[in-house]
Amino acid sequence: MKKIVIKNVSADELLTLQQEMYDYHNALEKTFKKASNLLDAIITLDIAFRLWFLFRTKIERQTPKNGFQISLNASEAAVLLKVCLWSHKIGDYERNVKLKYSNYLDQQIKSL
Numbered sequence: 001m002k003k004i005v006i007k008n009v010s011a012d013e014l015l016t017l018q019q020e021m022y023d024y025h026n027a028l029e030k031t032f033k034k035a036s037n038l039l040d041a042i043i044t045l046d047i048a049f050r051l052w053f054l055f056r057t058k059i060e061r062q063t064p065k066n067g068f069q070i071s072l073n074a075s076e077a078a079v080l081l082k083v084c085l086w087s088h089k090i091g092d093y094e095r096n097v098k099l100k101y102s103n104y105l106d107q108q109i110k111s112l
Contacts, residue, residue, distance in 0.1 A: 002074070002112055003071050003072065003073060004071070004072045004073075004074070004077045004105070004108045004109070004112075005069060005070070005071050005072075006069070006070040006072070006101070006104065006105075007066075007067070007069050008066055008067035008068075008069075009067050009068040009069070009070055010067050010068075011059065011063045011067075011068070013097050013100075013101075014055055014058060014059055014068055014070075015059060016093070016094050016097045016098075017055060017080070017083075017097065017098075017101065018052060018055035018056060018059065019094075020083050020084070020086075020090075020094065020098060021048055021051050021052040021055065021080075021083055022052055023088070024048060024082070024083045024086050025045060025048040025049055025052060027086075027088070028041060028044060028045055028048070029045060032045060043075075044079055044082065047075055047076055047079040048079055048083065050076070051072075051076055051079060051080060054070075055070075058070070074109070074112060077105050077108065077109055078109060080101070080105060081102060081105040081106060081109060083098075084098040084099070084101050084102035084105065085098075085102055
């Protein structure tokens, strides 16, 4: 299966994506028992936690000069897109980071 690669991700953007992933995971965890499709909610929770851990390990390493490179399979990219499209109260910087990556992921997923 084709991978989706996101290149030149700054440390601040990765921190923002990680925090959004954490917030999304917690929000979904609180309401997943009420979800109409329980299996999809469980799968999304699992992938969201895996992505959060991936971002965390990248952040703990030394930041590369050209930024981070993130390689995602289709399901991980889809969950990251869901997180980027998820709307809740956030600041302007976070909103811009989510918009930037939602546009890129949307384009890459449609071209699979």
